[in-house]
Amino acid sequence: MSNENVAILMSTYNGEKYLEEQVKSIISQDYTDWHLYIRDDGSTDSTVxxxxxxxxxxxxxxxxxxxxxxxxxxxxSFMDLLANTKAQYYMFSDQDDYWMEDKISATLRKMQASEIDHMPICVHSNLTVVDTNLHGDSLMNSSEEHWSDFKSMLFANCVTGCTMMINQELKNLLDFDKVKSNKLYVHDWWIALVAAAFGKVVYLDRSTILYRQHQGNVIGSNKKTTLFNKNEPFNGRVIRMVKITSDFWQAYGSKLTGQNKNYVKNYASLVQHRNPLWNLRIVLKYPPARATTTGNLVFGSIVVRDYQKLSRLG
Structure with a gap:
């Protein structure tokens, strides 16, 4: 494997407690052709x-x-880092995890093995959930908890940002001027959607990081990522799914084709209609991916019940 330029993008916020340990794990990587860019998002402790x-x-x-x-x-913050750095490949780092020694090299090998004809690619991996002292051996994903097709990704994200690597071809598709990144729900879901729509999402079936869970986490990932996750209100996830679909339609609708276009166009339209029966018809005609029949009915009932909230998204 020849050396390639890898930019590691780290966003910090009040991260003084674990930051040095995380940076040490990056410095200790067995792959050395990397550069770490850190952007602080307004810390009030001694992080700066x-x-x-x-x-x-x-x-x-x-x-x-x-x-x-x-x-x-x-x-x-992460999208600003991505917009203002230049490399062949990009990785995203939280401030409080710990990277396994071969995280970069293993992910890069998977990336290079998947690259064909300058295809936009996002590689992501499994991760080990640990406590504040990095103790634990629980893998976040089971064998069924990752997917790569666009329709499934539209309804539920399975890509965890701190395990991701993207290539320059994928970054080229991210229109930083057109898309207001500070209004996006999460950067990893958005980037994975772009990859699934116009390139490829690839899963590295092993853990590459120790993912530290503690009270100060900005976003925790010890919860599952499916749309029908019981750990948070279902209607909130439905609203976010419709919101990200609406944003995706505005940014990429003209480039989509086939069934992918039909799904995005119709779910994006839910923010424009105030008729709950019309909304329910969309759900029945374009049922959520990776869901049971019961799940589809629940999804439809939420859309009908919260149609006024959906209309306010527009």
Whole structure:
């Protein structure tokens, strides 16, 4: 495997407690042709001073917004990092995990084995859920909890951002000027949707990181990612699914074809109609992917019940 330029994008927010340990795991990678870009999202603790020290001590680390602090939120911060860096491949890093020594090399091998004719590709992997002291051996995903087709990805995200690698061809499809990233729900779902629609989502069936779970996590992933997850209100997930579909239609509707276009167009239209029976007809005609018949009926009932909320999204 020849060396390729990998940009690692890390967003921080009040991350002083675990930041040095995470950076150490990146520095200790068996693959060395990487550069770490850190963007702070408005920390109020000593994170900024810590980043300055880390960047000063290692030429492979850049504090991207040292003189321009601004809170953009998690998604906005990662998308800003992606928009303002240049490499052949990009990886996303949380501030509090711990990377296995071969995370970059293993992911890059999977990426290069999947690249054909400059195809846009997103590679993601499994992860090990651990406690604050990095103890634990529970894998987040079972063999059935990952998928790669666009229709399934539209209804539920299975891609965890801190395990992702994307290539430059996929980044080229992300219209940073057209899409207001600070209004996107999550960057990993959005990027995975673009990859599934116009390229390929590839799963590396092994863990590449220790994913630390603690009270200060901005986004936790010890919960499942399916649409019918009981760990959070179902109607909220339906609303978010319709919102991201509406945004995707505005950004990429003209480029979609076939069944993918039909699904996105019709679910995006739910934000424009105030007739609950019309909304229910859409759900019955274009049933959610990866759902049971009971799940479809529940989904439809939520759309009918919350049609006024859906209309306000528009």
């Amino acid at each position: 001073n810590l980043i300055k020290k880390i960047a000063r001590d290692n030429e492979k680390i850049t504090f991207l917004n040292e003189n321009k602090p601004k809170n953009l939120g998690v998604t906005g």
